[in-house]
Amino acid sequence: MNLEQKYLALLQEAQRRQLPDLESIRLCFQTLSLATAIDRDCAALLAPHGLSEGRFVLLFLLDAAGEGLAPNRLAEQAGVTRATVTGLLDGLEREGLIERQGDTRDRRALRIQLTHKGKQVAKNVFRQHGRWIAGLFGNLSAAERRQLGALLDKVSGNLATASSRMST
Amino acid sequence: MNLEQKYLALLQEAQRRQLPDLESIRLCFQTLSLATAIDRDCAALLAPHGLSEGRFVLLFLLDAAGEGLAPNRLAEQAGVTRATVTGLLDGLEREGLIERQGDTRDRRALRIQLTHKGKQVAKNVFRQHGRWIAGLFGNLSAAERRQLGALLDKVSGNLATASSRMST
DNA sequence: GCCATATAGTATGGCGCCTAATTATATGCT
DNA sequence: AGCATATAATTAGGCGCCATACTATATGGC
Numbered sequence: 258m259n260l261e262q263k264y265l266a267l268l269q270e271a272q273r274r275q276l277p278d279l280e281s282i283r284l285c286f287q288t289l290s291l292a293t294a295i296d297r298d299c300a301a302l303l304a305p306h307g308l309s310e311g312r313f314v315l316l317f318l319l320d321a322a323g324e325g326l327a328p329n330r331l332a333e334q335a336g337v338t339r340a341t342v343t344g345l346l347d348g349l350e351r352e353g354l355i356e357r358q359g360d361t362r363d364r365r366a367l368r369i370q371l372t373h374k375g376k377q378v379a380k381n382v383f384r385q386h387g388r389w390i391a392g393l394f395g396n397l398s399a400a401e402r403r404q405l406g407a408l409l410d411k412v413s414g415n416l417a418t419a420s421s422r423m424s425t
Numbered sequence: 426m427n428l429e430q431k432y433l434a435l436l437q438e439a440q441r442r443q444l445p446d447l448e449s450i451r452l453c454f455q456t457l458s459l460a461t462a463i464d465r466d467c468a469a470l471l472a473p474h475g476l477s478e479g480r481f482v483l484l485f486l487l488d489a490a491g492e493g494l495a496p497n498r499l500a501e502q503a504g505v506t507r508a509t510v511t512g513l514l515d516g517l518e519r520e521g522l523i524e525r526q527g528d529t530r531d532r533r534a535l536r537i538q539l540t541h542k543g544k545q546v547a548k549n550v551f552r553q554h555g556r557w558i559a560g561l562f563g564n565l566s567a568a569e570r571r572q573l574g575a576l577l578d579k580v581s582g583n584l585a586t587a588s589s590r591m592s593t
Numbered sequence: 594g595c596c597a598t599a600t601a602g603t604a605t606g607g608c609g610c611c612t613a614a615t616t617a618t619a620t621g622c623t
Numbered sequence: 624a625g626c627a628t629a630t631a632a633t634t635a636g637g638c639g640c641c642a643t644a645c646t647a648t649a650t651g652g653c
Contacts, residue, residue, distance in 0.1 A: 259581045262504025263482050270489045276555055280570055281562035285463065287577050292460030294584045295453065301585070311639060314431050321438045329601065336430025341640055343603055348638085365601040365648045387444055393583050394449035397576070402448055405576045408569060409455050413427045415561050416462045417469070479609060497631065509610055511633055516608085533618045533631040 261290045288412075295393070302389060306378050307352035311337070311345045313382065316354065316371070320379040325358065325368035354378055429458045456580075463561070470557060474546050475520035479505070479513045481550065484522065484539070488547040493526065493536035522546055 260268065264286035271282050296310065303313055314335045319326055328346065332339045346369060349355040354375035360366035371379065394402065428436065432454035439450050464478065471481055482503050487494055496514065500507045514537060517523040522543035528534035539547065562570065 258578060259584075262502070266502045266504075267482065267485055270485060273489070278555065278559040278562075280567075281559050282555075284562050284565075284570055284574055284577075285558050287574060288456070289460050289463060291577050291581055292457050294581065295457060298585050309639065314435065317435055317438060321441070327601080334430070334434045336434075337639095338641065339602065340604085340642080344639070360601095363601080363649070367602070387446065387450075390453050391446040391449050393580060394446075394452050396579060396583060397452075399448075401576060401579070402452055404572060405580075406452055406455060408565070408573045408576070409452075409459050410426060411564060411569070412561060412573075413459055413462065415564060416427075417466050477609070495631080505609090506611065507632065508612080508634085512609070528631095531619070531631080533616095535632070 258287065259290060259294070260286050261293055264290055298389070302385060303382065306382055307348075307354070308378075308382065309345075309348070311335070311341070312349050312352075312354075313386075315342070315345050315349060315369075316375065316379050317383070319355065319369060319371050320376065320383075325370040327360070327366055327368060331369065349375070426455065427458060427462070428454055429461055432458055466557070470553060471550065474550055475516075475522070476546075476550065477513075477516070479503070479509070480517050480520075480522075481554075483510070483513050483517060484543065484547050485551070487523065487537060487539050488544065488551075493538040495528070495534055495536060499537065517543070 268279075268283060268286055271279060276282065299310060303309060308316065315331055318331055318334050328342045329339055331346075332342045335342070337345075346355060346357065350357065353372060356370050356372055358368045358370060360368055397405065436447075436451060436454055439447060444450065467478060471477060476484065483499055486499055486502050496510045497507055499514075500510045503510070505513075514523060514525065518525065521540060524538050524540055526536045526538060528536055565573065
């Protein structure tokens with residue numbers, strides 16, 4: 258069933274203790290393990306290009322924007338703090354994928370732009386990524402995809418996060 | 426559908442670009458978002474007890490072992506490196522949940538034991554956690570659970586990680 | 594015009610995870 | 624017995640993420 262080691266250990270122990278609702282526990286760990294494995298594969302795919310998942314998101318947003326974007330807008334769209342964006346931009350700059358340009362009208366502000374190399378890497382990585390994701394779900398029929406989507410949705414509804422985020 | 430902000434941004438952009446296999450992309454992001462949200466809820470539940478997810482796993486393993494466990498065995502069972510275990514134990518020790526005791530026979534080795542407080546926290550947290558997970562999947566019927574499990578499995582099979590980990 | 598307040602980006606320090614290097618101890622071979 | 628090698632735990636340094644606190648600049652109200 259391909260659980261991560263830690264979840265395997267927890268599940269075995271839960272079994273030994275005969276905890277109730279073992280089936281839910283198993284499903285939860287299965288979901289988390291799948292996500293971890295996807296992230297790991299993703300990271301392995303991105304690493305050779307000098308990218309992490311976070312940097313990839315910024316790269317994508319910048320490529321979409323075309324005309325350069327301010328760090329605070331990047332933070333908003335990526336759903337991380339401005340401080341995190343600073344760190345990610347440091348990385349992208351080190352890799353020569355972006356440039357920080359001062360805004361002439363607001364001297365506090367920056368405009369982040371992709372370099373030539375950045376644009377090229379973006380193009381290649383997006384193609385690669387698309388193929389990869391397609392492969393991930395390629396063996397599911399249309400009906401199965403609908404089912405999976407619906408089930409994931411149903412579970413999402415039970416999360417504290419979902420409701421609190423809506424009200425915020 | 427409750428996607429994390431970053432995935433929302435990526436998905437919208439993918440739509441705009443009319444990338445192929447949008448449905449796969451959506452499912453992928455939905456899975457990752459669910460896992461992220463579960464982790465976030467979990468972290469919020471554990472934080473008041475001075476626990477992180479990693480520390481929780483060690484606490485569980487130690488509680489299961491009863492007689493004290495060596496850090497290297499904890500690392501194996503939790504699926505992290507010994508260095509990481511050192512850090513997690515530092516945290517647990519700071520919180521007064523464990524004690525490091527030198528092994529009398531092998532002076533390199535340690536035996537980690539839960540303190541009284543550690544055992545109490547363990548008991549409470551396990552109960553809380555069980556209820557929480559049960560609630561997460563509580564609104565799925567038995568059939569839906571089977572379906573979800575099967576679908577997640579089917580996706581897992583397409584991961585590079587799965588095959589490579591088997592051979593290692 | 595001036596001051597309070599908001600905003601932009603960053604520094605700092607924490608967490609969990611990693612790899613690689615370090616230190617102490619144990620063990621096996623000759 | 625003595626030395627190479629293995630093993631236990633830790634340290635050091637890196638990454639991505641966070642929250643908090645700081646600095647520089649902009650803006651609105653009086």
